[in-house]
Amino acid sequence: MLESETLFPEPPMDLVARIAQQFTDSAQTKLAALEFMADPIAAAIDAMTHSLMSNGKILACGNGGSAADAQHFAAELLNRFELERPPLAALALTTDSSTLTSIANDYDFSQVFSKQVRALGQPGDVLLAISTSGNSPNVIEAVHAAHEREMRVVALTGKGGGEIGALLGPDDVHLCVPADRTARIQEVHLLTLHCLCDGIDCLLLGVEE
Numbered sequence: 001m002l003e004s005e006t007l008f009p010e011p012p013m014d015l016v017a018r019i020a021q022q023f024t025d026s027a028q029t030k031l032a033a034l035e036f037m038a039d040p041i042a043a044a045i046d047a048m049t050h051s052l053m054s055n056g057k058i059l060a061c062g063n064g065g066s067a068a069d070a071q072h073f074a075a076e077l078l079n080r081f082e083l084e085r086p087p088l089a090a091l092a093l094t095t096d097s098s099t100l101t102s103i104a105n106d107y108d109f110s111q112v113f114s115k116q117v118r119a120l121g122q123p124g125d126v127l128l129a130i131s132t133s134g135n136s137p138n139v140i141e142a143v144h145a146a147h148e149r150e151m152r153v154v155a156l157t158g159k160g161g162g163e164i165g166a167l168l169g170p171d172d173v174h175l176c177v178p179a180d181r182t183a184r185i186q187e188v189h190l191l192t193l194h195c196l197c198d199g200i201d202c203l204l205l206g207v208e209e
């Protein structure tokens with residue numbers, strides 16, 4: 001007898017039904033978000049493309065799964081998405097462990113992104129600030145730093161947008177997922193990031209479909 005059979009003599013739960021429910025919830029959350037997010041996503045594509053075409057760059061930040069999303073997006077701009085095109089200027093602020101640990105150690109974890117924004121950000125650049133709650137202190141500080149540097153902010157949030165939503169100005173773009181569960185919000189964030197990549201390529205290359 002396998003050890004797992006002694007640990008779980010009866011099926012503990014209907015895992016297939018749970019998986020089906022997660023797929024259904026994810027698909028429904030995405031479709032419900034379309035109505036609220038299509039116009040702001042188009043505005044974010046416009047803002048990012050305008051910055052990139054004016055020698056600007058995109059700095060991206062977030063925590064946990066959102067750190068991975070920031071890196072995913074930066075890699076697709078800097079390298080490629082689906083079409084051949086020149087590399088685009090995008091950088092995730094989540095990747096340099098020496099920078100991150102020294103700022104957190106010498107100052108505070110809330111400063112890990114904002115110090116990088118102050119060092120690297122220039123007027124006309126865009127900060128992509130990713131937080132499902134809208135309340136992560138280091139992402140909030142990054143938004144303040146971006147405003148100081150006269151950068152536009154594209155904020156990818158959920159749960160009503162939190163403090164970050166309230167900080168945004170008229171030149172910023174708020175992409176707020178109308179959902180409350182972190183995992184579902186993150187799934188819409190990833191779809192949104194791919195829409196941004198696709199839209200930027202479309203505007204830069206003049207692709208029609």
Ligand SMILES: O=C(CO)[C@@H](O)[C@H](O)[C@H](O)[C@H](O)COP(=O)(O)O
Nearest residue numbers: 063064065066131132133136182183
């Ligand atoms: O990926 C997940 C949950 O799905 C976690 O790693 C999650 O990203 C972390 O708890 C973050 O620290 C949450 O931060 P935020 O989205 O509220 O800004």
Ligand SMILES: [Zn+2]
Nearest residue numbers: 065182183186
């Ligand atoms: Zn996750």
